[in-house]
Amino acid sequence: MELTLTLNGKKMSRLIEPGILLLDFLRSEGCYSVKRGCETSNCGLCTVFLDDVPVLSCSLLAARAQGRRVTTLEGLRQEAEELAAFIAAQGAEQCGFCNPGFMMNAIALLREKAEPSVDEIRDYLAGNLCRCSGYEGQLRGILAFIEWRKSEKGGAAR
Amino acid sequence: MKIVNTSVPKKDALQLLTGQPVYTDDLAPKDCLIVRLLRSPYASAIVKSVNKKAALLIPDIEAVYTWEDLPADAKRFTLAGQTYPEPSPHDHLILDRRLRYVGDPVAIVAGRNEAAVEKALALIKVEYEVLEPLLDPTVAKDNKIIVHPEDDWEALCPVGADNKRNLCAHAESNAGDIEATLADCDIVLDRTYHTKAVQQCMMETYRTFCTIDTYGRLVITGATQVPFHVRRIVALALGIPKSKVRVIKPRIGGGFGAKQTCVSEVYPALVTWLTKKPSKIVFSRYECMTASSPRHETHMRVRLGAMKDGRIRGIDMYAVSNTGAYGDHGPTTVDLTGHKPITLYRTESYRFVADVVYTNNMPAGAYRGYGAPQGMFAVESAVNELAALLGMDAFLLREKNIIHEGDYLPSYYGETNTSCALDRCLARAKELSGWEEKGLCRKLQNGKVRALGMAMAMQGSAIPYLDVGGATLRLGDEGTYNLLIGASDMGTGCDTILAQIAAEVLECDLDAVSVFGVDTDASPYDSGSYASSTTYLTGQAVYQAAAELRRRLTLLAAKLLKCEADEIIFDGKKAAKIDGSGALTLAELAVASQAGNDVALDVTASTKSTASPPPFMVGVAEVDIDTETGEVRPVHYYGVVDCGTCINPNLAKVQTEGGIVQGIGMALSENVTYAPDGRVYENSLMQYKIPSRLDNGRLTVVFEPSYEKSGPFGAKSIGELVINTPGPAIAAAIANAVGARFYELPVTPEQVAMAAAARKKK
Structure with a gap:
């Protein structure tokens, strides 16, 4: 079947197998940030945006993206780099394999709410598993990023 | 020091955080043959015949291999990534006629796309002779069912192995006369403990791709912690010279010891070597949970001898470690089960005896801590129970008995304790956690109980005289x-x-x-x-x-x-x-x-090193317990670590935090259990619950460094040590809340609720 969608801002049409998952389609299009960590929608590694809403691309047929906008971390480079610097400052990226899904969902949260509380951060990101960091460093990084964005310098930079 | 002991970001941090294609499956050639395995549905069986005709008729199928297709020179080998000659017995073939656990590979299928491979797997007809499996490690030694009856099974090192007795290893060590010491003690605590086969659960499952290079050599690219061992092991498995193999490691999505075993390498290696075409294998999470290399399930009996004044005089431990179907890391992991926890205490005598047994469970392997977490749970739990029996504070009991810098360590290969801030770690942890002010157990207004528990730990730094x-x-x-x-x-x-x-x-x-x-x-x-x-x-x-x-x-x-x-x-x-x-x-x-x-x-x-200087840690768990439902929620975990000089304090801290949370999982939620036919129940991340960020509470980690003269700038290790304390510390906290001891990990809500109910009845 023919799939027409906007991937990372670029409109495209592709012939696809009707059964292909969005995750596999995106990787076949070179969006390698999208990772598979399980087969049961438990890990959050494959999180992408469908019309700016975070979804698990492992649990969605590519066909569902018909006529819609799909964004992966490749399409959010600048926004990602801003937050990434704060996670890196904590050393909380560790192996990095869960990072893209975590970054996508963290960006979604921070777009939705500028200053989430600690509990809100943990709730929102509960579906993003990480086996390396123990989560605490990721939390410190997000909190530091929020502080920076609040500060005059950060406000100006945005 | 200008750069050492500073928290610079990791050199690859931004590349990883922005999702750059740097991992194995991102780099694999796009025309790779897809490799998948047909796996045994039985815990014990003999392959009588395989009919692969129908599978080979599928146009996109390149090859189907069974035990009959192995190269003539292929020999038994171990998947354990260890220095040659490996202590782990050579008990694997790439494909064997005898199947020893549910998931043991029966056939390798390689095809040009996933769909064809999937179809082929379903079309392979296998006739099995199903045998009675051996699933209980406590009766495995000298059982009539023998997991490895074959004559070409080989133990390269004298580790007390005997395949005809289901023994992967037998170990004994001691100092002093433990029986005489225990006979002379005021109190001898005699308890048995049990820890399960928990999974590493690195986010990137096992994966490997293989190509042939300009010179006709086999190039293996994959997620491995041990590239040089992979080179040797694959060469042996394929029966080809080691010089024909080259191994490349790109970024790895977590290891935790899982990737110290060659779980995935041999299959695409065989396919590419025989077809001369690129191939790759990517394990599913299901395979990762059912056919991998988790921690060795261990049963331990501890006898702890002490005087009424709190002087610990002797520790005696007997461990049965379940290596499952294959002996990868079996003989060596169990060593740490005894020697790491026992060494924490100055005793007059000790004894450690262990049997590592084969069963028809999933094979075990290396997982952060490498045997130590099991033993640490047993010994630290026994010491915590002793403190309660004596009516003595758990910290005070440790203060009276711990080893100090300069001590000779008879249970640690006769090494000297060259750098040790364990005493300072204890003092700091007590202060940091508010141990004295908070009290061991208090009722909260919401009806729950908040309780504290503590434990100590040590690990090593490298394998002396062996590692390079x-x-x-x-x-x-x-x-x-x-x-x-x-x-x-x-x-x-x-x-x-x-x-x-x-x-x-x-x-x-x-x-x-x-x-x-x-x-x-x-x-x-x-x-x-x-x-x-x-x-x-x-x-x-x-x-x-x-x-x-x-x-x-x-x-x-x-x-x-x-x-x-x-x-x-x-x-x-x-x-x-x-x-x-x-x-x-x-x-x-x-x-x-x-x-x-x-x-x-x-x-x-x-x-090389001539010693393995131990890093030390003290952990304090603060948990909330619902005595009605048995639910245990970690509220705060305090960790104080002596890893010598922190080369990078941030990275050392995150290592510690990650290890604590893995330990919390092992303590409370992570479990591997078997159906009567030998199938693993917890075969996905839905059933096997690793902590999410809602499950770990807050973490506070600080360092109390000693200075290890033999290490670079005074450094010791950090990676494994940090997983050890949560098991015993959390079990102790729950015990302090409900008045009953727990001798098995994980401590489940059912066990806690039953204990709380039993206490109410009294």
Whole structure:
């Protein structure tokens, strides 16, 4: 079947197998940030945006993206780099394999709410598993990023 | 120190955080054959026949291999990534007629796409002779069912193995007369403990791709902690010369020991070697949970002898470690089960006896802590129970009995405790956690109970006399350096901390050191990243290589400035004559090194160690317990660590936090259980619950460093130590809340609720 969608801002049409998952389609299009960590929608590694809403691309047929906008971390480079610097400052990226899904969902949260509380951060990101960091460093990084964005310098930079 | 002991970001951090394609499956050629395995549905069976005709008729299927297709020279081998000759018995074939667990590979299918391979797997007809499985490790020794009856089974090292008795290993060690000591004690606590086969659950499952290079050699690229061992093991498995194999390690999505075993490499290696076409295998999470290499399930009996005044005089432990269907890491993991926890205490005598047994469970392997977490749970739980029996504070009991710096350690291979801040860790943990003010147990207004528990731990730093650390440092262009290593950064940050060590010695910026690793054709030999060896041992190699490169730089400068080397001072940026009559910048030296030069500015250093200096940790768990439902929620975990000098405090801290949370999982939610037919119940991340960020509470980690003279800049290891304390500390906290002890991990809500209910009845 023919799939027409906007991937990372670029409109495209592709012939696809009707059964292909969005995750596999995106990787076949070179969006390698999208990772598979399980087969049961438990890990959050494959999180992408469908019309700016975070979804698990492992649990969605590519066909569902018909006529819609799909964004992966490749399409959010600048926004990602801003937050990434704060996670890196904590050393909380560790192996990095869960990072893209975590970054996508963290960006979604921070777009939705500028200053989430600690509990809100943990709730929102509960579906993003990480086996390396123990989560605490990721939390410190997000909190530091929020502080920076609040500060005059950060406000100006945005 | 300018760069060592600072929290610089990891050199690869931004690449990883922005999702760059740097992992195995991102790099695999797009025309790779897809490799999948047909796996045994039975825990014990013999393959009588395989009919692969129908599968081979599928157009996109390239090959279907069974035990009949193995190369004639293929020999039994171990998948354990250990120095040769491996202590783990050689008990594997790539494909065997005898199947020893549910998931044991029966056939390898390679095809041009997933759909074809999937279809082929369903079309392979296998006739099995189903045998009765052996699933209980406590009756495995000398059982009538023998897991490895074959005559070509081989133990290369004297580890007390005997396949005809289901023994993968038998170990005994002791000091003093333990029976006499225990007979003379006021109290002898005699308890049995049980820990389960928990899973590493690295986010990137096992995966490997293989190609043939220009010279007809097999190139294996994959997620491994042990590239040099993979080279040897695959060569042996395929029956080809090791010189025909090259192994490359890109970024790895977590290891935790899982990737110290060659779980996935041999299958695509066989396919590519036979077809001469690129191939790859990517394990599903299901395979990762059912056919991998989890922690050894262990049963332990501990006898702890003490006097009424709290003096611990003797520890006796007997452990039965379940290695499952194969003996990967079996003989060596169990060693830590005894020696690590027992060594924490100054005793008059000790004894440790262990049997490592084969069963028809999933094979076990290496997982962070490598046997120590099991033993730490047993001994620390026994000491906590002793404190309660004596009516003595758990900290005070430790203070009376712990080892100190300078102590001779009979239960730790006769080593001397050269650096130890365990006493300071105890004091700091007590203060940090509010141990005395909070009390062991208090009722909350919401009806729950908040309780505290504590435990200590130690680990080692590298395997003495065996591990090899390697580093090559070379002067690059423009006065920068290349650091080539054979140790695998699996996310821990060793590329960065090794570069920090180099930059400190060479007095350059961290950015001036480019790190390369790992390629067995280009990297210096290194045993690999395991046994908490990288910082301590490879770090020493980097230190030595950097010091020698400095010396060579002054030699070159002396030649160019026409003076003696001892007339030159090198400050990292320039080499200057002491009398001020001439100087060359590092960039000028770099140019000169490539023109008419005969001083090699390329230094390789190899290191071994003669000791395995232990790092130490004290952990305090604060948990909320719902005595109605049995639910246990960690509220706060306090960790105080002595890993010597932190080369990078941030990375050491995150290692500790990650290890604590893995330990929390092992304590409360992570479980591997078997159906009566030998199937694993917890076969996905839905059933097997690793902690999410809602499950760990807050973490506070601080360091109380000692200084280990033999380590680089005083450093010891950190990676494994940190998983050890949550099991016993959380079990103790629950015990303090409900008044009953727990002898098995994980402690489930059912067990807690039943204990709380029983107490109410009284």
